[in-house]
Amino acid sequence: EAGVAQSPRYKIIEKRQSVAFWCNPISGHATLYWYQQILGQGPKLLIQFQNNGVVDDSQLPKDRFSAERLKGVDSTLKIQPAKLEDSAVYLCASSLRGLANTGELFFGEGSRLTVL
Amino acid sequence: EDKVVQSPLSLVVHEGDTVTLNCSYEVTNFRSLLWYKQEKKAPTFLFMLTSSGIEKKSGRLSSILDKKELFSILNITATQTGDSAIYLCAVEADNRLAFGKGNQVVVIP
Numbered sequence: 001e002a003g004v005a006q007s008p009r010y011k012i013i014e015k016r017q018s019v020a021f022w023c024n025p026i027s028g029h030a031t032l033y034w035y036q037q038i039l040g041q042g043p044k045l046l047i048q049f050q051n052n053g054v055v056d057d058s059q060l061p062k063d064r065f066s067a068e069r070l071k072g073v074d075s076t077l078k079i080q081p082a083k084l085e086d087s088a089v090y091l092c093a094s095s096l097r098g099l100a101n102t103g104e105l106f107f108g109e110g111s112r113l114t115v116l
Numbered sequence: 117e118d119k120v121v122q123s124p125l126s127l128v129v130h131e132g133d134t135v136t137l138n139c140s141y142e143v144t145n146f147r148s149l150l151w152y153k154q155e156k157k158a159p160t161f162l163f164m165l166t167s168s169g170i171e172k173k174s175g176r177l178s179s180i181l182d183k184k185e186l187f188s189i190l191n192i193t194a195t196q197t198g199d200s201a202i203y204l205c206a207v208e209a210d211n212r213l214a215f216g217k218g219n220q221v222v223v224i225p
């Protein structure tokens with residue numbers, strides 16, 4: 001079974017530039033999550049999708065971050081304009097079960113962003 | 117606000133030692149507690165705990181949940197260098213998964 005795919009693996013940009021990350025979840029997984037993991041901290045949820053609808057985006061900095069999940073499969077996370085404090089690993093995860101029970105998450109390998 | 121606190125944040129042990137990691141939480145509408153192992157890549161699932169007092173075991177790793185005192189323990193016996201990783205605790209509540217900062221374990225030969 002293919003895992004959660006993410007790209008790019010690494011990205012270096014200057015502040016005020018924009019960047020986009022892509023995620024393809026495990027086939028059949030209805031729920032998709034984007035997490036931000038800053039060095040030395042645990043993952044922090046940015047946004048959670050159930051199919052192509054947003055379930056929770058309360059911690060997404062909406063002035064600069066946006067995410068979409070077209071057709072309920074792939075998802076993109078965009079940052080525009082980037083700030084130094086956005087340097088982190090952006091983890092995408094998916095789960096089979098949806099709102100009723102989050103259950104086990106399957107993570108991608110992450111996209112490491114460095115903002116200079 | 118949901119709180120998940122892990123301790124110790126980091127520790128160094130020798131091969132063969134036993135490691136005990138702690139995760140305490142304060143959440144409303146608790147549903148489950150999960151442990152993940154994170155090496156240099158994606159976190160990988162270890163255990164999901166929903167009931168108090170029932171030990172989950174996988175090889176040298178075991179975990180137990182105490183829903184009265186609101187904590188979980190992850191034990192690693194006879195540690196090996198391959199156990200070096202960050203161990204993440206996450207608590208599921210209100211359809212959200214909140215993570216702690218992780219326990220960084222370094223096992224030296």
